[in-house]
Amino acid sequence: MSAASHRISRLEPYLDRSEPAPTLLKMLVGVQLAGFREDAGYAQDQAAREVGFSPAKLSRIESGKSRRPPSESDVTALLRLYGTDPYESSVLLRLLRRAGEPGWWQRYDKRLMPEWFERLVGLQEAAATIRTFEIQYVPGLLQTPAYTRAVVERGLPNASAGEVERRVELRTRRAQLLLRADAPQLWAVLDESVLLRVLGSRAVMRDQLTHLIEMAERPNVTVQIVPLGVTNASAPAIPVTYLRFGGLDLPDVVYLEQMRSATFLEDRDETEDYRIALDRLADEALQPRESLELLRTTRDQRYPA
Numbered sequence: 001m002s003a004a005s006h007r008i009s010r011l012e013p014y015l016d017r018s019e020p021a022p023t024l025l026k027m028l029v030g031v032q033l034a035g036f037r038e039d040a041g042y043a044q045d046q047a048a049r050e051v052g053f054s055p056a057k058l059s060r061i062e063s064g065k066s067r068r069p070p071s072e073s074d075v076t077a078l079l080r081l082y083g084t085d086p087y088e089s090s091v092l093l094r095l096l097r098r099a100g101e102p103g104w105w106q107r108y109d110k111r112l113m114p115e116w117f118e119r120l121v122g123l124q125e126a127a128a129t130i131r132t133f134e135i136q137y138v139p140g141l142l143q144t145p146a147y148t149r150a151v152v153e154r155g156l157p158n159a160s161a162g163e164v165e166r167r168v169e170l171r172t173r174r175a176q177l178l179l180r181a182d183a184p185q186l187w188a189v190l191d192e193s194v195l196l197r198v199l200g201s202r203a204v205m206r207d208q209l210t211h212l213i214e215m216a217e218r219p220n221v222t223v224q225i226v227p228l229g230v231t232n233a234s235a236p237a238i239p240v241t242y243l244r245f246g247g248l249d250l251p252d253v254v255y256l257e258q259m260r261s262a263t264f265l266e267d268r269d270e271t272e273d274y275r276i277a278l279d280r281l282a283d284e285a286l287q288p289r290e291s292l293e294l295l296r297t298t299r300d301q302r303y304p305a
Contacts, residue, residue, distance in 0.1 A: 011095060022106070023122025024245070025099035027064035031249050032092055033078055034062040040082040051077045067115060069099040104173065112163075112170055116262040120241070120255050121174060124184070128246030131187045131278050134239050136197070138208060139188045141175050142215055142223075147208040148172065150200030178221060187222045189278070189285050195225070195298045206303035213295050216288065224285035225294050236281075242274055 011028055037047050048058040053074070061070045061078075075096055079089045105113060105121045113121070124130060124141070132139045137151055148171045152164050159167075178186055198205055216223035241255040254265040254274045265271055286294060 011091060021122070021126045022069070022099045022101060022103050023064075023119060024126030025095050026066070026069050027126075027245075027250055029069065029075065029092060029096050029099060030062040030064035032088075033075065033082075035249070036079070036082040036084050036088070037062075042082070047078070047081060050081055065119075067118075069096055072096060105170070108170055109166070112166055116264075119264065120257075120262065123243050123253055123255070124174070124241075125177060126245060127184045127243040129185045129187070129244040131189075131242040131244075132240065133189045133236060133278060133281060134194060135191045135237075136194065136239070137199075138190065138194055138212065140171050141178055141186060142188060142212055142221075143171060143175065144204075144208050144211045145172050146200055146204045150204060154199065178215065178218070183220045185220050185222075187224075187282070189224045189226060189281055191226050192228045192294070195295070196302065202303045206299055206305065209295055209299035209303065213292060213299070216292055216295070222288050223291055223295070224282055224288060225291040226281065226285045227294070230284055236274070236277060240274055240278065242271070242278055 011032070034044075037044065040047075042050070044058055044062070045055045047053075048055045051074075053061075058078075060066045061074065072093060075093065076089075079092065084092075103122060103125060105118060105125075130141070132141075137143075138147060140148075143151070145168050148168045149164060152159065152167045156164070156167075177183060195205075195209065199208075212223060215221045239257060241257075243253045243255065245252075251266045251268065252271045252275070254271050256263045256265070265274070285291070
């Protein structure tokens with residue numbers, strides 16, 4: 001088996017996933033096409049010219065960032081140009097067809113799911129590891145519905161009751177990701193102030209901290225707390241989510257959220273800076289066992305039953 005065939009054979013399990021992962025599959029299709037192009041000795045602009053694409057179009061296909069997957073005719077034209085063998089072509093085209101199946105999150109209203117947020121959810125569904133740092137709220141994947149409701153009502157005071165409930169439903173559905181048989185590893189670092197800031201009510205906070213404790217005891221979830229007494233922590237000024245995809249030749253992605261937009265970083269120099277910052281922050285935070293003790297103590301002393 002050729003190196004390319006071995007590489008693409010690792011993708012076959014994604015054909016049988018019960019839940020489609022269109023964001024991941026678009027990226028995988030793009031990465032494989034870029035690899036085939038390079039193996040065939042074509043520069044990107046040269047390959048685009050040969051099949052009648054603009055360089056920008058081929059760049060979008062190879063990056064997998066378009067909202068929709070490329071057409072089968074476009075991918076077939078590239079595979080023919082690169083002389084890809086029938087087995088490799090068949091696997092890639094089957095992946096492409098699965099990439100066209102909607103993920104559960106794509107059924108939500110675009111008001112709730114703008115394009116940048118849709119991409120984040122798709123990347124989280126595809127990730128092998130999710131690292132996150134939060135300075136104001138409990139990370140979304142670890143929130144209880146009541147806590148989420150309080151966050152939404154605080155952030156969107158003019159939202160209707162119906163919209164609030166749809167947002168709560170969406171975040172609750174996202175959190176099921178951590179309960180899957182193939183769940184990603186989640187490593188969450190929180191500032192201690194998150195535990196002290198009352199959202200909703202003290203009863204809501206008690207339930208939220210109980211949920212955090214229960215989730216932190218799962219084998220795929222690690223929670224660390226940065227104590228208030230740590231004054232020189234290497235904490236970023238904004239929340240950070242760092243995603244890795246586990247041996248699939250895909251770049252790491254850093255997600256930085258603003259109020260009504262977001263930035264995705266994929267350049268290795270930029271993502272490496274954030275990886276180092278998160279590593280340092282984890283070193284400065286309480287270790288997982290100590291963090292669990294702080295969670296229990298804070299719950300029982302600050303939010304007694």
